[in-house]
């Protein structure tokens with residue numbers, strides 16, 4: 299039996315209706331920007347395996363650090379113990395995070411980093427005996443699939459069964475040139491009642507909403523109002539973090555800095571599942587008390603796993619290297635040139651670029667996971683490029699290590715795909 303056949307016996311895949319999609323391609327190997335299936339066919343990983351493997355797959359500079367760490371300390375309880383990789387990682391993070399950040403709380407994935415951020419914000423006010431139990435989030439936001447993260451996600455098309463169990467969330471539209479006055483007014487109205495604990499957002503790019511981008515100036519206005527009203531600001535940088543927007547963190551495009559930041563995905567260079575929620579000293583101080591119950595009683599077994607920390611340290615070293623910083627600029631410039639060319643195409647409604655993120659919207663109505671979307675996906679895979687269109691949006695978020703030739707191939711394949719829709 300092939301791996302794909304054996305898969306069907308026991309495996310249940312994420313985000314999948316198995317009745318409609320019974321088959322899963324088996325990937326047996328990955329190297330650099332390439333994935334290899336069990337028949338030996340290769341695919342350019344043009345979305346860096348959901349924005350994780352930004353330094354290429356099985357990068358020796360990362361894997362060698364993990365191997366070294368594996369010979370020293372594999373795993374230990376992080377409640378009551380500490381260790382060198384976690385300490386070193388926290389120090390490295392402090393050197394690149396917005397400078398109001400002071401404390402790091404580890405978890406396992408983007409969704410848990412968001413749940414933790416929400417719990418921190420709610421308990422921050424609980425500990426101060428202030429009743430603030432509402433959260434503001436954007437429409438079309440995606441923050442993950444655990445209950446807290448689901449609650450603040452506006453893209454809840456598939457969350458129907460859980461809606462009655464979710465947190466109390468007020469939603470505002472993402473500001474744009476047409477609606478920003480109304481959005482600001484609604485935001486001011488919501489926060490003026492003194493019931494809002496936090497405002498959570500994906501800074502500048504809403505990934506799952508099909509790489510929807512919005513302006514730093516318009517976000518800045520909201521952050522300013524949040525600060526004035528003591529609403530904690532939570533930046534979900536799970537997708538945007540670590541260089542993808544052209545700066546280490548998208549929050550750097552704004553003056554107002556978040557109280558809490560969520561990070562995961564390329565935090566560990568795509569090698570190990572790990573996440574973290576960072577916060578300011580001000581947030582942390584609200585949990586310091588002689589009363590035990592005012593502490594933050596949240597914990598995951600694999601918190602700060604030493605192997606994941608070693609991968610993250612190596613990843614940050616790579617991110618800061620001249621080589622990767624230059625690659626980020628090169629990819630950005632190539633994307634801009636492609637955008638200028640492709641946006642004139644009759645089948646393209648609009649195109650946008652931020653850092654290494656490129657997205658175009660087709661001039662067509664398409665279901666998020668409908669037949670036409672599948673036709674495009676299959677076309678890309680047949681041509682050896684792994685891209686996952688989101689409805690009528692085709693986007694690229696390739697590893698920083700991609701070559702010019704590979705990037706040109708992705709562009710050509712996207713251009714060709716316009717002939718089949």
Ligand SMILES: Cc1ncc(COP(=O)(O)O)c(C=O)c1O
Pocket residue numbers: 407408409410412440441442443500505506534535536537538562563
């Ligand atoms: C902005 C953002 N937040 C949170 C998540 C959830 O992360 P995870 O899938 O690791 O739970 C995602 C995943 O795509 C994301 O893009």
